[in-house]
Amino acid sequence: MIFKRKKLFCRALLLLVLLAAVTAAVLFALRPDLRFIVKHEFGRLSESAELIRVSEKNLNLESMYIDELEQNGCILNQSLMLVNSDNLLPEGFSADTQEYKSSGAVINRCALNAFEKLSEAVRDETGQNLYIMSSFRTAAEQEDILAQEGSDTAMAAGSSEHQTGLALDVYTDGFAGMGFLKSDAGQFVNSECGEYGFIIRYPLFKKKVTGIEYEPWHIRYVGLPHSEIISLEHETFEEYVEGLEIGKFYEYGGYIISRQQGELIRVPDGSEKTVSGDNCGGWIITVKK
Ligand SMILES: [Zn+2]
Numbered sequence: 001m002i003f004k005r006k007k008l009f010c011r012a013l014l015l016l017v018l019l020a021a022v023t024a025a026v027l028f029a030l031r032p033d034l035r036f037i038v039k040h041e042f043g044r045l046s047e048s049a050e051l052i053r054v055s056e057k058n059l060n061l062e063s064m065y066i067d068e069l070e071q072n073g074c075i076l077n078q079s080l081m082l083v084n085s086d087n088l089l090p091e092g093f094s095a096d097t098q099e100y101k102s103s104g105a106v107i108n109r110c111a112l113n114a115f116e117k118l119s120e121a122v123r124d125e126t127g128q129n130l131y132i133m134s135s136f137r138t139a140a141e142q143e144d145i146l147a148q149e150g151s152d153t154a155m156a157a158g159s160s161e162h163q164t165g166l167a168l169d170v171y172t173d174g175f176a177g178m179g180f181l182k183s184d185a186g187q188f189v190n191s192e193c194g195e196y197g198f199i200i201r202y203p204l205f206k207k208k209v210t211g212i213e214y215e216p217w218h219i220r221y222v223g224l225p226h227s228e229i230i231s232l233e234h235e236t237f238e239e240y241v242e243g244l245e246i247g248k249f250y251e252y253g254g255y256i257i258s259r260q261q262g263e264l265i266r267v268p269d270g271s272e273k274t275v276s277g278d279n280c281g282g283w284i285i286t287v288k289k
Contacts (some may be wrong), residue, residue: 194231
């Protein structure tokens with residue numbers, strides 16, 4: 001009797017396992033977005049991008065005042081501003097924006113070339129077009145969105161990085177929002193945007209850090225090599241900025257990176273020197289050697 005029951009139990013278990021396997025196979029066949037997420041998340045386990053600390057003795061440093069950066073051959077932009085509900089934009093903040101190629105979309109000037117390159121790559125690799133649904137918003141526009149949508153999905157004015165013009169909500173024909181991941185364009189953007197200066201700003205499983213659910217359509221310009229490091233390390237922008245120790249220098253892929261405070265900063269010598277405020281009282285210096 002006991003033997004019979006055991007046999008019955010084993011058969012039921014086998015049936016359940018088979019049923020689960022068939023359901024998973026059907027789901028996978030019908031849902032390219034799920035297939036992408038599983039493949040992408042597993043792929044990340046083998047990826048990393050290590051920042052190497054560099055001693056300042058090995059660098060040729062020049063001290064510069066922030067208001068004299070441009071005279072000293074540096075580009076001052078807004079690419080690395082950390083904006084969230086803990087780091088609000090300063091009162092009277094003015095985004096450095098420009099319309100992207102007569103598209104009607106206004107984006108931060110520093111992201112123009114990078115977005116053009118990303119769009120071209122999407123077209124070349126997938127045959128699909130990448131469009132901007134929402135980009136720069138004024139504080140008043142952000143307040144209107146909050147009033148319409150409520151605080152579950154919309155950010156309060158001052159805490160939305162759309163007000164910097166660095167955040168872009170993108171889509172392709174027939175695929176927007178969460179559905180963006182079902183398209184080849186969406187999958188390309190989500191796996192490759194780090195190579196083009198963009199990050200998925202609100203990644204999967206990172207709500208605890210960002211306060212925001214996964215948004216595969218919301219890309220954020222941070223520039224190279226930061227986008228590559230953040231993507232490969234599977235970090236949030238919050239974790240990346242906080243991980244840069246004030247006053248230290250790091251090397252990655254032919255670049256020197258440093259986060260500093262004060263009006264007088266030390267900039268390493270290099271072919272391309274960029275400085276951006278971090279919106280946390282400091283500056284992030286990026287120098288291409
Ligand atoms: Zn957005």
